[in-house]
Amino acid sequence: MAEIGIFVGTMYGNALLVAEEAAAILEGEGHQTQIFEDPTPEDWLPFQEKIALVVTSTTGQGDLPESIVPLFEGIKERLGYQPNLRYGVIALGDSTYSHYCGGGLKFDALLQEQGAQRVGEVLTIDASEHPEPEGQSNPWVEHWATLL
Numbered sequence: 513m514a515e516i517g518i519f520v521g522t523m524y525g526n527a528l529l530v531a532e533e534a535a536a537i538l539e540g541e542g543h544q545t546q547i548f549e550d551p552t553p554e555d556w557l558p559f560q561e562k563i564a565l566v567v568t569s570t571t572g573q574g575d576l577p578e579s580i581v582p583l584f585e586g587i588k589e590r591l592g593y594q595p596n597l598r599y600g601v602i603a604l605g606d607s608t609y610s611h612y613c614g615g616g617l618k619f620d621a622l623l624q625e626q627g628a629q630r631v632g633e634v635l636t637i638d639a640s641e642h643p644e645p646e647g648q649s650n651p652w653v654e655h656w657a658t659l660l
């Protein structure tokens with residue numbers, strides 16, 4: 513049984529829907545989850561020794577949604593090396609834009625720089641091919657749960 517913080521970055525709610533379905537799957541596997549919709553570095557701190565799942569879309573030109581920018585900047589400026597952190601990333605995007613899934617990939621790159629251990633591969637979900645993102649994320653989360 514693991515304690516998993518789910519950190520969401522969304523504009524229109526797709527990433528939140530994915531996060532809520534992920535939480536239900538993980539709880540069903542016996543894990544404890546907590547979803548953060550406007551996550552802060554303070555929310556993140558307890559999970560440095562646990563597990564974090566970042567679920568974020570991309571806006572602008574490969575940018576993170578505003579709701580998750582304070583977390584990203586806070587981790588970058590204040591937290592530094594976090595080798596005990598285990599994490600996963602679900603990146604929502606649209607391949608008709610340049611910088612496909614840039615927000616989630618940027619988050620993954622930051623955590624890699626900080627020595628965190630990624631569990632599994634980053635999942636990228638293309639809205640132009642999959643209007644229902646949870647159809648892509650749910651099987652990924654089921655597999656991810658087996659790696660924890």
Ligand SMILES: Cc1cc2nc3c(=O)[nH]c(=O)nc-3n(C[C@H](O)[C@H](O)[C@H](O)COP(=O)(O)O)c2cc1C
Binds near residue numbers: 526572610
């Ligand atoms: C204004 C705008 C800019 C976007 N920019 C990008 C982008 O640079 N790269 C990308 O992969 N997707 C981009 N997208 C696509 C969104 O990330 C995608 O539609 C996602 O499913 C939205 O999820 P959300 O409702 O959680 O925000 C953009 C969408 C909008 C509306």
